[in-house]
Amino acid sequence: MRKSVTQLYIVPTPIGNLEDITLRALRILKEVDFILAEDTRTSGNLLKHYGIEKKLVPHHLFNEHKTIENILERLRGGATCALVSDAGTPAISDPGYLLVRSCIEAELQVECLPGPTAFVPALVNSGIASDHFVFEGFLPHKKGRHTRLTALAMEEKTMIFYESPHRLVKALTQFTEYFGEDRHACVSRELTKIFEENIRGSLKELIAYFNQKTVKGEIVIIIAGKT
Secondary structure, eight states: OOOOOOOEEEOOBOSSOTTOSOHHHHHHHHHSSEEEESSHHHHHHHHHHTTOOOOEEEOOTTTHHHHHHHHHHHHHTTOOEEEEOSSBOTTSSSTTHHHHHHHHHTTOOEEEOOOOOTHHHHHHHHTSOOSSEEEEESOOSSTTHHHHHHHHTTOOSEEEEEEOGGGHHHHHHHHHHHHOTTOEEEEEESTTSTTOEEEEEEHHHHHHHHTTSOOOSOEEEEEOOOO
């Protein structure tokens, strides 16, 4: 049976080092009719680096509900598109889920390429058990945060969180309240970039370390499960 033609490609992009993109991803970006981008400026820099001239269409958290129907109409008409986020794999703590679900419901062919995702190198670099883990991404800032952390206090699998740099110390301090200050953890930032840093130790030690410096870059926190 002939395979259906893919209409939506989910294309992971580098999380830092621009060399971390597959040859297939570059080919797809050149071949599709248009590219949906979380930030057209960021994606534009990537395309320019590789000499790709393609129309970029904004598709982000604040407009995805409004733009999906128009995108579906174009895809039904035979167009093909790629979805990219600012960095990493779309739909992993980034826009993408709603579009993928809508395309599937509309019986449009969707294909996700393998590629960069920040939490994978952070998990492997941490030295913390990686055979079983739970990905939490960004925790709620207020409503639901206490409930989620209370439940995770009994979690035996390794836990993975994303956090913004200006909230890092506050988040680590809060983790000590639920997991204990001696719980082993690792903070990874600026992955694949010149100033990549993977700091390992107890939550108490990590708080002391990051209290002494200005934190920049994307943050991944790996925390050992309850023993």
